[in-house]
Amino acid sequence: MIDIAGILxxxxxxxxxxTLGGMLISWSVHFVxxxxxxxxxxxxxxxxxxTVQLAAGAGLTGLVTAGAxxxxxxxxxxxxxxxxxxxxxxxAVTMIVGTLVYVYGVGVPPASAKVDYDPITKDRQxxxxxxxxxxxxxxxxxxxxxxxxxxxxxxxxxxxxxxxxNTSTGLSQSDLVxxxxxxxxxxxxxxxxxxxxxxxxxxxxFHDPKFKKWPKAVFASFVATLMCAFVGxxxxxxx
Amino acid sequence: xxxxxxxxxxxxxxxxxxxxGTTEDLESDVGSQSNPNSQVQLAPQMMYPHRIYNxxxxxxxxxxxxxxxxxxxxxxxxxTAGLSVVFAIAVGALIATAVHxxxxxxxxxxxxxxxxxxxxPIYLDIIRSHTPVIMGYAFIxxxxxxxxxxxxVAVLGHPFPLALIAFIWGITVGAIGSSTGDVHYGAxxxxxxxxxxxxxxxxxxxxxVRKAESGLRNGIDNSWFCAKFGGPVTGLAFxxxxxxxxxxxxxxxxxxxxxWGWLSVVAGVVLVLLMIIWNxxxxxxxxxxxxxxxxxxxxxx
Amino acid sequence: xSAGGAGGEATGGIPQNKxxxxxxxxxxxxxxxxxxxxxxxxxxxAFIGALGAICAIVWGCAAVRRVASYGLGTGVxxxxxxxxxxxxxxxxxxxxxxxxxxxxxxxxxxSIIGLVIGALANKVLGMGIPIMEQSMTEIAGAGxxxxxxxxxxxxxxxxxxxxLETVVATGYIAVIFIAGxxxxxxxxxxxxxxxxxxxxxxxxxxxxAAIAMVVAGIVATVSEDASAIPTIMIGLALWYVAFRKYVExxxxxxxxxxxxGLLPTEEELE
Numbered sequence: 001m002i003d004i005a006g007i008l009x010x011x012x013x014x015x016x017x018x019t020l021g022g023m024l025i026s027w028s029v030h031f032v033x034x035x036x037x038x039x040x041x042x043x044x045x046x047x048x049x050x051t052v053q054l055a056a057g058a059g060l061t062g063l064v065t066a067g068a069x070x071x072x073x074x075x076x077x078x079x080x081x082x083x084x085x086x087x088x089x090x091x092a093v094t095m096i097v098g099t100l101v102y103v104y105g106v107g108v109p110p111a112s113a114k115v116d117y118d119p120i121t122k123d124r125q126x127x128x129x130x131x132x133x134x135x136x137x138x139x140x141x142x143x144x145x146x147x148x149x150x151x152x153x154x155x156x157x158x159x160x161x162x163x164x165x166n167t168s169t170g171l172s173q174s175d176l177v178x179x180x181x182x183x184x185x186x187x188x189x190x191x192x193x194x195x196x197x198x199x200x201x202x203x204x205x206f207h208d209p210k211f212k213k214w215p216k217a218v219f220a221s222f223v224a225t226l227m228c229a230f231v232g233x234x235x236x237x238x239x
Numbered sequence: 240x241x242x243x244x245x246x247x248x249x250x251x252x253x254x255x256x257x258x259x260g261t262t263e264d265l266e267s268d269v270g271s272q273s274n275p276n277s278q279v280q281l282a283p284q285m286m287y288p289h290r291i292y293n294x295x296x297x298x299x300x301x302x303x304x305x306x307x308x309x310x311x312x313x314x315x316x317x318x319t320a321g322l323s324v325v326f327a328i329a330v331g332a333l334i335a336t337a338v339h340x341x342x343x344x345x346x347x348x349x350x351x352x353x354x355x356x357x358x359x360p361i362y363l364d365i366i367r368s369h370t371p372v373i374m375g376y377a378f379i380x381x382x383x384x385x386x387x388x389x390x391x392v393a394v395l396g397h398p399f400p401l402a403l404i405a406f407i408w409g410i411t412v413g414a415i416g417s418s419t420g421d422v423h424y425g426a427x428x429x430x431x432x433x434x435x436x437x438x439x440x441x442x443x444x445x446x447x448v449r450k451a452e453s454g455l456r457n458g459i460d461n462s463w464f465c466a467k468f469g470g471p472v473t474g475l476a477f478x479x480x481x482x483x484x485x486x487x488x489x490x491x492x493x494x495x496x497x498x499w500g501w502l503s504v505v506a507g508v509v510l511v512l513l514m515i516i517w518n519x520x521x522x523x524x525x526x527x528x529x530x531x532x533x534x535x536x537x538x539x540x
Numbered sequence: 541x542s543a544g545g546a547g548g549e550a551t552g553g554i555p556q557n558k559x560x561x562x563x564x565x566x567x568x569x570x571x572x573x574x575x576x577x578x579x580x581x582x583x584x585x586a587f588i589g590a591l592g593a594i595c596a597i598v599w600g601c602a603a604v605r606r607v608a609s610y611g612l613g614t615g616v617x618x619x620x621x622x623x624x625x626x627x628x629x630x631x632x633x634x635x636x637x638x639x640x641x642x643x644x645x646x647x648x649x650x651s652i653i654g655l656v657i658g659a660l661a662n663k664v665l666g667m668g669i670p671i672m673e674q675s676m677t678e679i680a681g682a683g684x685x686x687x688x689x690x691x692x693x694x695x696x697x698x699x700x701x702x703x704l705e706t707v708v709a710t711g712y713i714a715v716i717f718i719a720g721x722x723x724x725x726x727x728x729x730x731x732x733x734x735x736x737x738x739x740x741x742x743x744x745x746x747x748x749a750a751i752a753m754v755v756a757g758i759v760a761t762v763s764e765d766a767s768a769i770p771t772i773m774i775g776l777a778l779w780y781v782a783f784r785k786y787v788e789x790x791x792x793x794x795x796x797x798x799x800x801g802l803l804p805t806e807e808e809l810e
Contacts, residue, residue: 078493
């Protein structure tokens, strides 16, 4: 049997960091403006897809960038920042093209139905919401919120990957990369689904009243990720 | 790597990704997948039976991740056996495409059979004509993503194994496709019977257009429409994602020194800020061009 | 992506307890049988691992069907991706620390994580789905057994050194993750609707699991301790049988299956 106490004592910092990464991912999902099926019909503000899907798409793009940088650098700050940049670029590009489709393909101006004035630009919103819908497109506040969400998700994913890569182990480098990356993907999915159940699948961004529910999801992710962090670090550390 | 060589490789990846994004969106339009499909699903219940494919293969990200991961796995197995890269990628994409075909058929037949009480028939000619088109697009998507993934692993030296990178890009292309191009299909093509730009009243849900220029509308008619705008912009989005996220580290290579690494982060943040400003400009232009839907009843507080 | 079922418990068909027994016992026995038969009688018996994965996948489909019938607020796929997320962490942990007890350790770990997440979903997030705890436990357990079964089919063993070398380091774990996950979540998603039938959904599960088996067989060509040909041939045969059966059930359940034709008339819809 492996020396559980020894491995835990040696890697306690990384368990804490993986857990923090998971909580960040969970928090980040609340920022991403996702309208689900209604948004795909331009009936709700936000991106017309599912929460889990978009968060995973952005976060895993960040993971690819972080993995590439991790290969050539061992600076924690740089790896995490690169993960954030990769995820931010993905989500910013997706949202800008989404705006192009809403404005030029569907012919509706971006408007939020949850607030009367955009908190960032102070533009009036309610007059621009078409009849019978809950808003459409991505007003500036949702766009900025999405970029923040992408950045936090990228940071979270990169933190998990970095921590698992630095857990003391007897594995060869290529085995470690593969194991750490698949664990990071697995933990990412768990933490992307928990908040989407919390917000019921749709949110407009940090100005949405639903955003206030985030402590619940972050707490749930704390417990769930802590367990995943224990087993993940034990598995890697025990080899 | 030589900076010029790096740029060339990146351009190739961007081009392949653009094609992959376009075909991913058109594939989901022919089959009607992801969020817009909820209207196709709802229509028979609202007494609007139709002849549109109902390809409910989970969301687009998992379904594209599946074909890309299978393609990457088979290609990697064949390369281990010593076969040429192009052959391996082509065969990998072919097997992935065959699997995708079975997923498409089971979802069309399954969803439609589960709508018995709404009297929605299963049309076998829809299966015979649409499934090969779906598979064709899926082949191009998988092939291009495998090209991108292979270049990243073999040329750019990315540490993740091929199958895992292909899996991740599959998730990403699906997420982008369902966020961008699908809106053109869901909000415009399915509801061409309402005035352009009037917004889609929730009361119209399920009342999708069922008649075509000639005969009854099907998924291939939808892809013809979406190929004019939704498909290409999806390609643009995925191409930009692959290109820009690689571009910042190709120009400012973190392998040279940590300062260059930080410059690449700065470059990425600047790009994102530019896009925030761009989005704002489009927003302002749209508000001016289209104007408000309602008159202001009370004085703004 | 659809928003799940209409709310309320799914009914009919084989009782869940029977499916749990099939999934747990089938999954575990096949993992061990595959491992020991490969050692005793040669690599040709690696395919037994994939048969265990099929049992686990059918069980997972049934569990997804029960919980998603309540309506999750977001798509059915989310729960499948979560199951495999938990499953991949737990199963690699189990195999890494458990040695010969690996599959059992993995299964128990996954079930505990699933139970806790299910409890969190109800108690903290307030989802209010009465069977959430049980279903999450089942789905996570099924995910872990699927991953282990397919790993045995790929490598002929569940000993971690071989799994690490053949399945993880090469990235083939990604295909296990998504092919297993899709096999668990797709059947209910593909048959969603008011006239969904359990036997049709589970038949789709067998068909999709057979595809995962064929893919595992293709990977087995690179492994010395697992034969590819038996896994691929048996997988294809199972796929064919399940697909025929599925088409038969669709013909039984559908309103009409016609070659081509116009839409139903107004009178017909009355």
